[in-house]
Amino acid sequence: MHMAAVSPEAAQDTIWSFGTFTSDLHALAEWFKDRKVTSVAMASTGIYWIPVYEILEQHGFDVILVNARYAKNVPGRKTDVSDAAWLQQLHSYGLLRGSCRPQGDIAALRAYLRQRERLVQYAAGHIHTCKKL
Helix, strand or coil, X not given: CEEEECCCCCCCCCEEEECCCHHHHHHHHHHXXXXXXXXXXXXXXXXXXXXXXXXXXXXXXEEEEEECHHHXXXXXXXXXXXXXXXXXXXXXXCXXXXXXXXXXXXXXXXXXXXXXXXXXXXXXXXXXXXXXC
């Protein structure tokens, strides 16, 4: 589940949850468009941010990738809802700094190189196991 928040001036339903399937992510982008959002800040947690980032970017949003440490400073009990509201508030004040995210071709090349490195490591492990037998 992905939580999204918009300014209270933009809509009555300021925080909404979306699923993780591609159709859900396109619905998230449409939800932002309906509320006239142009810039989105999102936390980079694990690898779960990548499809959201790419789909929002395809829909023409200015996406800022924020280190998840900023969400930890939420006063009170930490929940996904409070994290979304906190990031939205900080972003509306211009207090968030985006992380470096390579552009399309470079990001794809990095993904291929990481996958190749993993496959080489797996192959080396299997060769090592076969030599023991």
